Amino acid sequence: MSEAPEIAAAADLADELRPSVRNLILSLADSKRILGILYAEWVLGAPELEANIAASSLSQDEWGHSRVLYAMLKDFGDEPDQLEHEREPDAYQNIEALDGRLTTWPEFVVANAIIDTALTVQLEALAASRFAPFRQRMQKQLEEERFHEAHGSAWLRRMGRAGGQARSAVQDTLGQRYPAVLHWFGPDDFYAAEKDEGICDATGGELRARFVERTAPLLQGAGFDVPKVDLEFSSWDPAARRTNRDGPDPEAVARARGDKNRAFLMD
Amino acid sequence: MPRFTDEELKEKVQNGFIVESEDEMTESYKKALITQLTVQGDTELMSAPSYFGPAKDAPSTNTMVSSMAIIQDELGHANIAYRLLEDLGVSRHYLMYEREPHQFKHPYGFDQYLDNWAELVVANGLFDRAGITLLGDVHRNTSYGPLKRALVKVGLEENFHLRHGEVWMRRLCESGGEARDKVQRGVSWMFPMGVEWFGMPDDKKRHSAQLDFRLKGMTNDELRQTWLNAVVPLCEEIGIEIPAHWDEEAGRAVVDYEFPVNYDEEEKVWLLDEPISWEQAFDRWKRRGPANVDYVESVRKGRFQLDEMLSKQ
């Protein structure tokens, strides 16, 4: 427990930490905005009516979180409206595992059970932060995320039990997306300075270990193999927490910006 | 062996008796209830793909959240109706996945594509108003206990949809320009659909099992008038033209054309000077509208995809 005084606002952060805290917030905000867009594609076509309802609720939660996170960036000199409505895909800093659309239900399940949980592991590490805005805003998000994780893991187990192609499709998706999730946490010493300052309570390596501890038993218990991943950070960009800079699916970004209904933007 | 005859049950429910189990129903009561719940469930279900079109492309995070919340509610309401039907022996799986698209019993209004955000909010303002008018009446009057209880949630949420629609219709009209024009365009094709929503006028259809068994309280004309009395003043207030007006002397809204009339589906234009018979209107409903097949497929795709995977072991 750090006895150091709290950091009330962006201006009170050490100069060398301000950009990285700002990027951390943007990374979470973009990931949640895009995850909500991808979840929403299953509001109609999920395998059962109750799952449609859950997908809709999950997407709204993610958008609610992203709205809070974008608003936090005002304090860092960003313009939330610009971030929401003006950026091209290559300016997005979302987790790379969400670049591709969720075109099948197994892909939805992996995003829900695994990728969403990675974001939650990062949020949890901020819940007791010395940076007051984190401490004040993470609790509600974490409460809502409990139900995301419950939904994801229940479906993951169900797909594992089903076996056959349902199981193998989930395993294939894990193979495609799990490496990007592990890389998102960064090199082992990533956020070492932020940890020393009590902003984030774990380094990149520790966050990754927490994530694996949480998801590996779930995956194995549901009958899936945990993909073996060789970590490689030589071309990883610490600001965006990404390796490629193409950004998410352009159509998902067009929706996030509200392109098609720009004429009605007035809230 | 049913406990009551039709005549006995009609008298009992008119005196306030609440039906709580299947052995208290007659065959005709059950049949009328199943029809009512099927229309209700299908209407809620098919509103979801209809709203989803513009909701997924909503102009901002806030509008995306509110419109997706509305869709979530509608799916929940469909689920409630189908759950009640299941308890009456109608398979939920059949209702969701086994019918032909044209066998769904929702109003023709939810067989149409909504082209933009303005049309979504007009649908909230006009179609959800129709929904509340119908379900509010059922909630106050139904003799079926499980439905009366379930409608508490439904009523609460539908009111939110309606407010969403009306607030946004006002906002878009006040901002003028393209936003206002799109509201006008939406109202022009949706208003006559709302007029038709409530079905045949009372003078052409006297007898109604739903009224006799107290599954609802108001006649078609009374329901339509309730809807008109809410929608017409709203449109007049925000300067949107409709083929109806408020009659000061009569103290109610009056429709200015002889309905039903012909509709040009491709142009989304009502031919108000081409009256048709109710039989012709019903034929149009039964043929279903342009989005019918697409909408039904969209609510089923994940189930069929997963069933396909499960069949390949």
Place this chain on the structure above:
Amino acid sequence: MAERVYIVLARKNREDPLHHIGSVHASDPELARVYAWKTYDEERWFEMVVAPRDAFHPVNRAEAPFDIRPETPEPTA
């Protein structure tokens, strides 16, 4: 994927009794919990619980209330 009906009970405030507010279909209790929470979100519930419908046994009537009746009706003689 065998599904069961789960009854949803909830109360809004601490002093309130639990009320039967609806039901959901689910293949396991974990999904039933999430589905109930997401489907019946019209209030900020103080407490919500789910139970399989066939866990309810009628006491004074031949059948449980219609919306909580057992999954498989007793075979009639």
